[in-house]
Amino acid sequence: MAVPFDTDFSVEHGRVEQVSPLIRRIVAPNPGRFTFTGTGTYIVGRGEVAVIDPGPLIDDHVNALEAALEGERVTHILITHTHGDHSPAAAPLRARTGAPTHGFGPHPEADRRRDEPGEPGEEGAPPQEERSDLDFVPDVVMVDGDVVTGPGWTLEALYTPGHISNHLCFALPEEKVLFTGDHVMGWSTTVLPSPDGNLGDYLANLRRLLDRDDEIYWPTHGPPIRDPKRFVAALIDHREGRTRQILERLDAGDETIEEIVAVLYAEVDEKLHPAASRSVLAHLVHLVETGEVSADDGPLGLDRRWRREGQGR
Numbered sequence: 001m002a003v004p005f006d007t008d009f010s011v012e013h014g015r016v017e018q019v020s021p022l023i024r025r026i027v028a029p030n031p032g033r034f035t036f037t038g039t040g041t042y043i044v045g046r047g048e049v050a051v052i053d054p055g056p057l058i059d060d061h062v063n064a065l066e067a068a069l070e071g072e073r074v075t076h077i078l079i080t081h082t083h084g085d086h087s088p089a090a091a092p093l094r095a096r097t098g099a100p101t102h103g104f105g106p107h108p109e110a111d112r113r114r115d116e117p118g119e120p121g122e123e124g125a126p127p128q129e130e131r132s133d134l135d136f137v138p139d140v141v142m143v144d145g146d147v148v149t150g151p152g153w154t155l156e157a158l159y160t161p162g163h164i165s166n167h168l169c170f171a172l173p174e175e176k177v178l179f180t181g182d183h184v185m186g187w188s189t190t191v192l193p194s195p196d197g198n199l200g201d202y203l204a205n206l207r208r209l210l211d212r213d214d215e216i217y218w219p220t221h222g223p224p225i226r227d228p229k230r231f232v233a234a235l236i237d238h239r240e241g242r243t244r245q246i247l248e249r250l251d252a253g254d255e256t257i258e259e260i261v262a263v264l265y266a267e268v269d270e271k272l273h274p275a276a277s278r279s280v281l282a283h284l285v286h287l288v289e290t291g292e293v294s295a296d297d298g299p300l301g302l303d304r305r306w307r308r309e310g311q312g313r
């Protein structure tokens with residue numbers, strides 16, 4: 001089953017839109033290959049409100065968000081995860097409103113990488129939109145099942161690592177809604193950037209969504225998903241199909257990600273091959289974890305050689 005992606009979605013950056021009785025959304029002017037039309041910041045409730053993912057540090061966006069919040073008290077700032085298009089604007093919003101920030105934790109590599117220069121030009125390095133926010137530290141740590149409330153609304157954290165190890169989704173039971181962050185998006189598959197993205201976790205946390213009764217997903221990027229279980233089942237199918245294709249390429253004699261991408265993504269614009277390479281890497285790392293594939297020595301990365309286990313080579 002093909003994933004029913006919906007890319008027919010237009011937004012007016014900076015305009016606050018009431019998308020349901022309890023939810024308003026304002027989209028930041030950071031469109032891109034990984035952010036689609038930009039980061040959707042959600043405001044939940046009226047009078048006393050929560051803000052989910054204040055977004056990137058772009059003055060126009062922060063100002064528009066503050067204008068939208070005029071006359072209301074922000075009681076909670078919730079962060080789905082610490083990528084640069086989600087959490088940085090939490091700092092100015094917190095400074096101006098006094099609201100505490102809530103999230104699973106700082107970026108998993110914050111301590112190690114804060115002192116290192118970035119690697120912007122390196123092949124396979126994450127694009128700007130998926131770079132990390134190494135500065136965010138939540139005032140309040142939220143783990144799976146933690147709940148915050150306001151007048152007429154409840155937000156419950158679901159711990160959903162995969163895209164990144166500190167990812168949370170937030171359920172709004174009053175509307176049977178799930179804010180899915182980057183875990184499930186209506187317009188595209190989720191990238192699983194190495195080394196912290198993890199396909200095994202991602203798949204487990206997709207399967208977990210199948211046991212829930214959410215009726216609508218509101219992702220950070222793109223349109224809402226109104227038939228979520230079918231959509232999630234298609235995402236799982238898509239990844240499992242890709243895994244089978246990669247195993248077939250290894251059986252056919254391919255040893256490198258470059259060789260695999262050249263075949264599996266032959267029809268895809270070469271500009272997207274670095275992103276495809278990272279996706280194939282995520283699958284291979286998962287296959288190493290499950291014991292189906294092994295790699296030559298060294299950290300699992302784009303330049304390794306891979307082979308099927310138990311194939312007698």
Ligand SMILES: [Zn+2]
Nearest residue numbers: 083130163182
């Ligand atoms: Zn992200």
